[in-house]
Structure formats: structure tokens, C-alpha cells
Amino acid sequence: MQLRLINPNTTAGMTATIGEAATRIAAPGTHIIATQPAAGPVSIESHFDEAVAAVGVQEEILAGEREGTDAYIIACFGDPGLLAARELTRAPVIGIAEAAFHMASLISTRFSVVTTLGRTAIIAEHLLAQYGFAHHCRRVRAAEIPVLDLEEDGEAAVARIIDEGRRAKAEDGIGAIVLGCGGMADLTAEITEAVGLPVVEGVTAAVKLAEALVGLRLGTSKHGDLAFPRPKAFTGRFEHFSGLTPAA
Amino acid sequence: MQLRLINPNTTAGMTATIGEAATRIAAPGTHIIATQPAAGPVSIESHFDEAVAAVGVQEEILAGEREGTDAYIIACFGDPGLLAARELTRAPVIGIAEAAFHMASLISTRFSVVTTLGRTAIIAEHLLAQYGFAHHCRRVRAAEIPVLDLEEDGEAAVARIIDEGRRAKAEDGIGAIVLGCGGMADLTAEITEAVGLPVVEGVTAAVKLAEALVGLRLGTSKHGDLAFPRPKAFTGRFEHFSGLTPAA
Amino acid sequence: MQLRLINPNTTAGMTATIGEAATRIAAPGTHIIATQPAAGPVSIESHFDEAVAAVGVQEEILAGEREGTDAYIIACFGDPGLLAARELTRAPVIGIAEAAFHMASLISTRFSVVTTLGRTAIIAEHLLAQYGFAHHCRRVRAAEIPVLDLEEDGEAAVARIIDEGRRAKAEDGIGAIVLGCGGMADLTAEITEAVGLPVVEGVTAAVKLAEALVGLRLGTSKHGDLAFPRPKAFTGRFEHFSGLTPAA
């Protein structure tokens, strides 16, 4: 199967990191295509960054549709553009926050999230509520590291994530930790060992959920509110979205 | 005060309709500037349309910031890009769905929404949950009319909205009706009379809420998760968002 | 417009304080009539005080109806008698707790309340739940000052409110503070400056919401559960409520 792994930001290093983590975990028959939008923010750390990145995500979905993609992953912990993306395809589309929450709730009764910046905690809280996991998550914690520090100052960043994870283990009454950033995709093993709790990371979780859905021949429902958008005109720089019609 | 009324879609006729409705309701000192993005969908009827439109909304906020705007309204019932827009300014930013829900909850204990297409009901449901009004809304009903029919085939559209409103009054145990589309901004009086219930329309409600906040000298909090986004690089077609820094 | 501002307690000093704060914030055409019941508690600090005060509130509404009032405010943070008051009039009726919660949710994603006594926190919690803001409020904090100390020992009281507000800013992950007592109506500017967060005060917020609703020609729905009460006999000291019939 073709699995398009969309890094919604435009930092190639992070796309590579994510792509490698996904490839390592993928089943033999899964072909990972790690991509990033042609345009957008170099990291996503605010609602504004998310709003801009969401458009690039849609373009990556449309590109994937032209290539016969079997499943998509949106590899940013805010799941930017997720429901929009689902409208564009019959294939499953998985967000990494969503994937991590689902998996964490299957191996523990309560978990905490360790994310990058405190200001993005509200994004996680809104997603937890929308997806149904508000009561499974004890606390959204922030290590207060900018996303790109994960690339540029990895060691210090990891140390802070581990510290926060240990505090979560000691104080939150939890069974598992969810890593709250796509850029942490290669840190799971190290953090798991250092904290001593199961650590759920979204990119890898999403790869496995995508494979699961494809294996079940389940794709995004085209009945009701996730049906293909009604074709219409778009103007200006978004004119290329005009008259979109589904592949089949 | 300068009130920038952003129609997130790119249909000039709808911008005009909305702008006129806003101007009629505005206080003497309120100067309404009705705008629309340079690029985007001609109507918003899906998550995808919303995701694209949300970028245009941000650009309209940035334009407003350069002109010393006192308050903003996002005039599409899905409130696209609302939290992102709030990050970009110290001024208040009001979504019309939000505005209508707040006002309806002040004059009735329970209300229903009458929107355009059934497929967008999920957007209203998600907003009701996030804003806290899930239990105040009995039902989200759809008249099943495409948004632009409000412009092009007004009479038939109004008849269907009135029908649905009457059903809501008869069946839902409610005290008020919320109109679920910016394009209905000029229909309030007609529907109110025909249905015989208070009808809350979001554009007008938002104008009054924006005036209220400005009168209270309350603007979007810049402490915590709605602070200005961290300046950063954007690439490609979104390069103009690079290094954004707040006006003051 | 005539705006009847009802202080539910019988302390004339507080009625004056509230009336002045309301007058300062009111739009040019808004005529504030600050009143208080002829009978009731000198301050409201318990469910019992609220229950007694709620009757005086109704009488003030009925007095207002005879005078052609355009909107009412109930200026005690527990919103005593709010739904009952709404039944008595076609005009909008706004509680100050309600007003403050609505406004705070428009400028921040999460807020905390700073109220007077810890024992009244449960009143705020019940209102937050009923109005839909339970998840928007991180914490209801008490400065542990009796209500009338705001009148009599203002400086010390303000110092404690500011202390509690600073703790809220430091610990609660919030963007705004709601002041939890009508008697704080004249302290907003001072507390805002001292704490460094937007501070939402209910009396002023309610004035602006009332003006907004009147501007929208929206009044309390008379369809359904807020319709005028069925006229009936009342006995004894409440005989004057017998056979109430709506003004028109």
C-alpha cells in the first residue's frame, strides 16, 4: 500500500525524521511517501501556523489522490486540516494526535500528554474534547521547547521532555505518556526507557492505524458530512481548487 | 470605531449583503468595513472550503491591523480561522456562529439552529460543543439549500428556511431560532415574523458584541495561548507571513 | 433606552457604586436607573441570602415594567432570580455572572474567577455548568473577603483580590480574570493594571450586553418556558403578586 505521510510544516529535516520513523515501523508491504507542502510555516506552534499549514495539507492530499494513495497521515500534533482532508478522499486519513490518543487509551486507563510549548496545550485540549478523550487525559504538559529545537538542539530538548515525563509519572496517576509533537517521532525508545512508562508517539501510531484501516478495507465515509465537497469556483491564488471532482 | 467585517468567501454580492445588514444595525460611531479575501472559495459549504477560506481571513486581519482596526468579525457560520485570527491582534475578533449562540442563550433557555446544508451541521455541532452551548441547542436543522441560492434564488430559499423554522418551533421545545449562515443576514425580520419566535442572526449579533467589547476596552488576551504567534519563516506562496511581528 | 440596573442587596452604597460604574460605561443614549429592593439582605453571601434577594429582584422587574424599561440587569454575581425575572418581561434580562462569563470566553480560551468568599464558589460553579462555561473556567478562587468589606475596607480588600488574581495568572494557565462580585464594579482598571491580564467585570459587561440586545431588538422569548407566568393567586405578604398579567 501507498501511505502518504504529510508533514504539514516545511522543514525538510523534520520531514526526513518523520519519514524515517514511519519507515522503520511500517509493515513490509507499506510504501511510505514522506512529503511536505510547497508552501507554509517552517514549524507549527500556534493556531495561526496551523491555519496556514492546513492548506498545504489539502494540496498534499490532492497530489496523493492523483497518485493512487491508499492512506494518509497528517503528521503534526494539532491534526491541522484533518476533517477537510477527509472530505477529499475515499482513503483513510489519520492525524497523529488522534492516533496517539486512541492507542494510549487501549493500553492505559489514564494518560498525560507531554508537548512542546504551553501555548499549544489548548489545541490538544480541544482535540481531546472533540475526539472523546477528555477524561482519559489527566494533564497536558509542556516542556517549553520550540519545535525546531527538537531538530537543532536535540539533546537539551530530550532532557526536558524526559524531565516532564518523569513528573507526569510521579504526579498524574497515569499509565502512559503521549508525545505531543511530530518532531519527537524518533525519540520514543529513549524516552520510554528513561521514564519507565509506555510512551505513545503519534507518527508511528498513525502508520499502524492507517495500515489497520486499509487492511479492513475501511476508508473515509462518503455518506454525509465527509462526502466530497461540492465542486465550486475558487478565486485568486486558490483558483486551482476550482471545480474539484473526486477521482471516481 | 473601525469594525472590519470579513466575509470569508469571495462572493462580492454576499459581502455587500452582509455589509449592509451590519451597517443598518451598527451604532452611530461604528464604521463598518466589509471585506473579503483576495482568494478563496465563492461559498463555504464543507470543511475543505473552510480550511481554504481560513487563510484569507488571516490576511484580512493583517490588513486590518495595518489600518488600525478596533474589532473584527468573521462572517461565516463555521467561524473559520477564529482562534488563529485572535492570535494576530489585540482587538476583539468575533465569529458569527459564536455571536448568535451567545445571544440566543441570553433570551431563551433552549434554541435550534436552521442552517443551509445538512453536511455542515457537524461544523455547528463541533462549535456548540467547544463554546459550551451543546445543551442549549436542541437541534441543528438544515433547509438543504446551497449557500449561493440565498443570493440567486432568494425567495425559494427563504420559503424553505421559514418552513424549517416553523417545524423547529412546533417540534423542538425551543424559545429562539439561530440562523446558520452569514448569507441570511438580511432575512431576520422576515423570518422572525413568519415563524413567530425570536430569530438570532450572527452578523448583526456579532456587530453588537464587537461594539460591546470595544466599549468595555476588552480585547483579545495576549497572555497565554492567544498571544501573538512566534515570528518565523513561511515558504513559497505564504512567504509574506514570515517574521510577522505585532503592530505594537 | 431605559436600563434598570437592579442591585439585589439593600446596601445603598453598593447600589451607588454599581450605578456609577454602569453610567460611566453606558452609551450616550442609555439611561441607567440603579435601584435596589425595598426589602432584603444587605449583602449576598449564601444561598439563603440569594433566595430572599430573588424576591426583591422580581419586584424591581415589575416596577420596571410599569415604567417602560428596555432592559434589566441583575447585579449580583449569583444571578439571583434570573430565569424568574425573564418570565416577567419581554425585555432582555442579564445577570452579571452570566455577562462576565460570556465576555471572558470571547477574549480568552480559559479564564479564572476571583470571588469574595469561598463558600459562594459553589454558586459560581453551578452557574458555569448551567450556562455552558464549565470547561472555560479553570478555577473559581476566593479572596476570602466579606462583600461589605469592599465598601468599608476597600484598600485591604483590593490588595487581596490583586494577590489572588496574580496567583491565578501564575498558576492557572488562563488568559483573563473574571471578577466575582458586583461590588467590584469600580475596581476593574486598578486590578487590570496590577495583574496584567484582561479583567472582565460583570456590571459593565452586562450594560454592554443589554445595549447589544436592545440594539438587535432581541428580548426574552415569550414562547415556551420563559413565557409570562400563568396568572394566579398569591397569599399573605405576597398577595400583590396575584393575577399578574403582562403589560401587553
Add this chain to the structure above:
Amino acid sequence: MQLRLINPNTTAGMTATIGEAATRIAAPGTHIIATQPAAGPVSIESHFDEAVAAVGVQEEILAGEREGTDAYIIACFGDPGLLAARELTRAPVIGIAEAAFHMASLISTRFSVVTTLGRTAIIAEHLLAQYGFAHHCRRVRAAEIPVLDLEEDGEAAVARIIDEGRRAKAEDGIGAIVLGCGGMADLTAEITEAVGLPVVEGVTAAVKLAEALVGLRLGTSKHGDLAFPRPKAFTGRFEHFSGLTPAA
């Protein structure tokens, strides 16, 4: 034990009906004192009626305190003044809506309420939410009979209640029915037989809960938010509430 059964309205016939139903169900050692306020509405069918009646309830509690009462019941389905009443005494105070909901949830997983007028359904909904039973109640149904018709036109009223109960049984997927009016206290057996479901009536349920709490030596907590109100001045017609101090 002395059990003061407070009918919050001032219709002596209903006080008698309720008192008889309570006496029939009471344990041998329970002495029922059925009372009604000296002043107030002859029936309670709105928030306004409730607000006025709540004051009479407090006076009945205070009268009871002077007589050494062991437990109180507030015998109107909206539980008017319940939390205020709890502040005034160390004895338990039970509302009949509350009592019925608790008991119904012990014998069924889901129940429906059959009340008098549709306009009071919102009162039941608010109580269900506050008490925690929102998900246990499938539906609040109204037979659309004024409260005093239960006294004056009993047969027709009962027929409508039975009809509504049968519809509830057929449509709601429930295991029990809650009768939503104190005036139905003597109808339990007849409705149970006619509908063929367990029928929970609040007056009788409250008598048994009050006996249970007294048997457990559990009374209203005087620690925290239900502590005795701070003594203070009341003015005018409520002057007699001034300087209230607990019996001991």
C-alpha cells in the same frame, strides 16, 4: 423523629394530600408535620412562582428549627430553595425531585419524567443536570395539566398522566417513570397499575430518604458551602431574617 414536610405552595388541599401520602408511607416512629408557608403562590408552575415560594420554604425551615425538627422535605418538584434551606439547619433537607431521581436510578438504568406543564420541563432538566442524572433520564414529558387540576379535576388529570406514562413506556426505552409533581403523591398506585412500570413519586421517596439519613445520623454538612449563613441585617419586610444564628 419529627419530619417537617413543607408544601411550598399555599393550597391547603394539596398540603393535606401530600401529608396523607407521607403519613401512609412513614415508619412507625416518624411524625409527619405537613405545613405550608403563610404567604406565597397557590401553585408553582414557573420560575417566578418558584422564586417567591422559596422564601416561604425558608420560613418553614426556621419554624421547624425552633421546634426541634429532625428532617425536612421540600414537596414541590422544582426543589425550590433547597440549597438555601440546607444552610439553615444541621438536619437533612430533601427535595422531592431529587428524591425521586435518586430512587429511580436505583431500580432502573433509564427513566422518564411525567410532569404537569411543558413550561416547567426546563426546571426538571436543570435539576437533572445539577444532580448528575441527565443521562439517566431519557425524556421529560408533560401531560399539560395545570397543577391545581390535580386537585379540582382529578380524574381527567390522571387519565392524561396515564396516557403520557404509557407513551413513555412504549417509546423511551425506560425501566421506570418519575412523577413530576408533588400533587401526584396519592396517585402512585393507580398509575403504576395502569402503566405497568415502577412509578417513583417524590414525596414518598423523600420521606424514606429522610428517615434513612436520620437513621444514619447524617445531617447537612456544616463545613464549607452549606454552613450556616453569616448573620447580617435584612431590611423591610424581610427584617425578621436579620441576625439569624444557628440553634446550636
Add this chain to the structure above:
Amino acid sequence: MQLRLINPNTTAGMTATIGEAATRIAAPGTHIIATQPAAGPVSIESHFDEAVAAVGVQEEILAGEREGTDAYIIACFGDPGLLAARELTRAPVIGIAEAAFHMASLISTRFSVVTTLGRTAIIAEHLLAQYGFAHHCRRVRAAEIPVLDLEEDGEAAVARIIDEGRRAKAEDGIGAIVLGCGGMADLTAEITEAVGLPVVEGVTAAVKLAEALVGLRLGTSKHGDLAFPRPKAFTGRFEHFSGLTPAA
């Protein structure tokens, strides 16, 4: 009335303790039969212990049915097998966690639970949510004492429970404490005095609720999802459950 008090574990000493506490609190006409399953865990401290114990509970119900029992109590704080037990009888069946939560919510607005081991807190949390008391309980606290230490090392155990209760009183903003283990049935008076808050204990609470329901002639609804199970074959060691048919 015959009240069968089922201790779901197989420690005779605890059955005796519970039975004595129940007998002390029971009304004159209530005959307490304290029993325990023939097979099962000696204490219940995990989901696994609960799952095994739940079968013994059913057998005790069936034994009770043969003897003409009027009401049942399941005397373990996780209420193991409660809904299953209800299916087997027309009599009321009360769990002690359930009983304690109901009673605590009648005498306070907020309470905390003090239980034995932290690992069982999740069981209490799930029950609080299912029964509707999630918002009434501020916190589930654990004294971290194994259940049988209550029997074997009573003094030390009580000291820890009292410590935790005092912390709850000081920190949780509560009006009452719920004891979270059947084995604490004889400690209520001591803990109440030491902590200085009303203390609600489940075994005694359940006895009084059972008497209340029997007094009301209310039993488990046999309409809908608590109807007698459809008779069917059981195999192997559970063959004796085959073809169960209700007593009447």
C-alpha cells in the same frame, strides 16, 4: 424484611464486621443475613478480583431468591456484578459505593472519597461517572492500605485513613467524606470524630436505602434492560446457571 448483605469476598471476618455494622443500623423489622460466596478472592483490590467475585455475588442472589429475600446489598466498594444481580430479582439491589455517593450528595454539594489502594481509584472514578456523581466528587484519595490490613492491622490502617481524611478536609473544598471500602464499615464514628466532617459509609448507607426502597414497594424494574435474563444453557462449572427462570 429479609435483607441479604453479600460480602463479595471470602474473608469471614470481614463478613462478620460488615454484618455487625449493618445489624446495628438496621430498623427493628429488618433481618440482616450477612453472607459471602462459597468461592472467590479473600479481598478485592483489582478489576480481576472484582470479575471473579462478581460470579459469587450472583450465586448469593440466587440463593437469596430461593429464600424469599426482600432486598440485597453488594458490600464491596466497586459494586461488583451490580447490574447482573439486578437482572436476577424483583427485589432492590444496592451497591455500597452507589449508596454512599447518593447519600453524600444529599448532605453536601461536593465530597471526596478515601479508599484503600490507589490502583482501585479508577474503579471509583468509573462508577462516579456511570452513576452521575463525577462532578460531586472532588477527588478519590487512597490511604494505600491493603484491604485485609483493615482486619489485621486495624489501628495503623485507621490512622492512615484519618490522615488522608484530614488532608481532604483541608485541601479539597468539600463538605463530606465517603469511605471507600466495605471493610471500613465499623470505623465511621471514629473517623467522623477525628476528621470533623460528615463521613458516609456505604454498608450502613445501603441498609437504609434498601429499607427505603422496600418501604416504598419499589423493586428492580423488570421492564427493559434489567428484565430477567433469557434462560439458556451454561456449560462446565457454570452448568448450574442453565435454564434459570424467575421465581415468579
Add this chain to the structure above:
Amino acid sequence: MQLRLINPNTTAGMTATIGEAATRIAAPGTHIIATQPAAGPVSIESHFDEAVAAVGVQEEILAGEREGTDAYIIACFGDPGLLAARELTRAPVIGIAEAAFHMASLISTRFSVVTTLGRTAIIAEHLLAQYGFAHHCRRVRAAEIPVLDLEEDGEAAVARIIDEGRRAKAEDGIGAIVLGCGGMADLTAEITEAVGLPVVEGVTAAVKLAEALVGLRLGTSKHGDLAFPRPKAFTGRFEHFSGLTPAA
């Protein structure tokens, strides 16, 4: 990997059906071992059946542990004994209701459940609430067919399920249907085609989720409330559970 698929009932035909469905969907390296308890009910249609079956589930987990199992599935739609089973192993344990809900929420925003008997709908409702999917499920519908009719009178049963599914599609505003019984494991394709909506079946969904978790090296957390149970004595027929200690 070794995947132990536990049919909690003792009908060998259903174990075979489920095993075949699982085997068809399993990845090449997954070895399905379909088992059933040595003792228990021949079908599960009530809380009572569930309570008995849950013990057999535990024994199958313990048997699996002795054989080096990598993951477990509990193949009855009520997920009987799920949390208990998780305590007994480091491997993941998945319930089929849980699996189906998770998967359905990834391909649609709202779904309905079609189950066998109306009386078991409450079981699904409780699970939806506990797992967090209460708002994602519009309605739990019953085809009113006994479980074993799926084996014995397959054609008629399927026809009724399809009818109910079509009603769900027409009335519920959903994007997907969840099949609410393990015995429907081989009907997915037929129902999908007949109804014209994505149909999520729990056995197959659970196989894929189990493979996903094993692929991620994520097993049940042994920190906190799902840790191995404390070893202890069990008496009588459950003596073999005494002194359980984890495999490693």
C-alpha cells in the same frame, strides 16, 4: 505473532465463525488462536451472562500467558472482563466493541450501532460513555434477534440487520454503522453492500488494532491501575487463581 481470540461464550460454532473471520483479515505473520472458555453461557445477552462469561475470559488470558501470547481479543460486543484481563498480562488486550468504536470514529464523524437485542443496548451505551464515544454515536439500534439466531437462522437475521442498518442510514445522520455482535463477524461484506455505508465490525477491527499495537511494541501498561493484581488466596472453585504471579 500469536493472537489469542477469545470468544467469551461457549458455542463452538460461533468460535469457528469468529476465528475464520479473524484469520481472513489477519496479516501473514499473525497466527490466530480462536478459543472459548471451558465453562460459561452459550450466548451473551444480559449483564448476568456477561458477569459469568468474564471469568472464562480471565482463564483464557491465563492460558494464553502460559503459551507466550502477543495479543488478546475479547470477542463479545460488551467487552466482558476487559480491564480485568488487562491486569493479567503485559500484552495488549482489545475488546471488539472498543475496536469497532475506535475505527468508526476514524472514518466518520458520527455512527450508529446495530446490535442484537434491545436489552443489551444499555451495555453499549455504558461502554460508549466510558470509552469517550458517547457523542460520536447517534443511536444504538437493535434488530431484536437473539444471538444464536445468527448461527441458526442466519438469513432471516441478516435481513433484519440490513433493515435496521438502512433505517439508521436514512434517519440518523451518520457516516458509518457499527455491528454490535461478535456473531456478525462474517456478515460485514454483505451488510456493507446492502446498506451502502461503511460497516465496521469489531472482530476484524480488533485483529488489526492488536497487530498495530504489537507492531508498535505497545502493551498494557503495568504502571498504575492496570498493574498485575496483588497475589492472594482464592477459595473454593476459584482456588486455582490463588497466588497468581506474572509470567515475568
